Amino acid sequence: MAQGMIVKALSGYYYVLPDGRPPGSGELIQCRARGIFKKQKITPLVGDRVEFGLTENGEGTVDAIGERRSELVRPPIANAELAVLVFSVHEPAFNAQLLDKFLVHIEHAGLETVLVLSKTDLSTADAGWRTEIEAYRRMGYEIFLTSSKRQEGVEAVRERLEGSVSVFAGQSGVGKSSLVNALLPGLELLTAEISTRLGRGRHTTRHVELIPLGSGWIADTPGFSQLDFAELEAEQLAEAFRDFRTYASACRFRGCLHHKEPDCAVRAAVDAGELADWRYEHYIQFLTEIKERKRRY
Structure with a gap:
């Protein structure tokens, strides 16, 4: 065999x-x-x-x-090890709430995360995104600054992906395709040939493929197409916020949702300025979304 x-x-x-x-x-x-x-x-x-x-x-x-080490539903891929989240710093502006939504799904799936910031050549004097990005760096996330136009940072990303099976995700218009094409010269031509052979548009096919990148692989798929928390329970949400973990063990109640429970160490850390209040706001938004989904069913 x-x-x-x-x-x-x-x-x-x-x-x-x-x-x-x-x-x-x-x-x-x-x-x-x-x-x-x-x-x-x-x-x-x-x-x-x-x-x-x-x-x-x-x-x-x-x-x-x-046996599978990991399994993603959208895109349907087994044994992916690394999620590459591509977010731009300009046009569209950096969106921390959407990034947190992606991170929840990736943490829940058990993948490592690399955050790639694109279009740094278009960055203006506004340093708001830099402050938020530093918060993610302190949480332990790897961050790469890139400009596909100037070919800056692309080699560093390529080296990081060596030896791993990677999936790419990010909102539309952030330069995800430009980055993948910079990493894999000729990929655009390859996918065009596949579409021509099939006689239909690339994004209308049920086509999932791993493209070799040195000793690693990149998943050539549309990425995470839906972020609706359908597979997540309220109790699992806090576990996906890695900056909460240090404090959660000190909560009075086991299984604390960090919302209205008494003696919640996570809320106390937010009040003390030890946890970013905007991260906590995103957590409450997602928690509300999960609870409303349960009520609808």
Whole structure:
């Protein structure tokens, strides 16, 4: 039984790169999944480590799926290790509330996070975003300043992604595509060819693919397409705010939601200026959203 990794999924086929073959070599085995997976309600995902067997026609069947270290629903990828969040400092302006929303989902999924700030060449004298970014740096998040136009910071990002399976996310218009194209010259041409072969637009396909970047991989997908807290419970929200964790253990009640409970150490830290009040405001907004979702159901 051979082993490998699914690097592309398209129209019910899974394209496996066998172990020992170099990434980007094009030497992929086109496979179907065994019917047993459907009965078990398991869907093979891009990024899965698999065992596969070859059929007489040179194609293959996925016979077993290895244990997943992580699993994302949107985009549907297994074993991603790193989320690259791309936010611009200008046009559109840096949006800390949206960044916090992304971070909640990524922390909950158990991925590491790299924050890439784009369009730094357009940065004005307004230093508001710098103050907020320093708060994230103090929380332990890695931050890279980039300008695709000037090719600044791109090499540092490339080095950080070496050896990891990375997914990209961020609001539209922040230069995410420009950054990916700077990291992967020729990717734009590759995706255009795929779209032409399929006879439809790139973003209308159910096409998820890992593109090799040195010894690592980048997920070529639209990224996190929905941030609706559908998979998150109120009790899990605070765990996704890493700056709350130091204080949460000192709360009077176990499972404290840090809202109206007495003797809440998180609220006390906000009042004392030890936690950023704007981060806490975002937390309450998200908590309210989760509670209202439960009431609707």
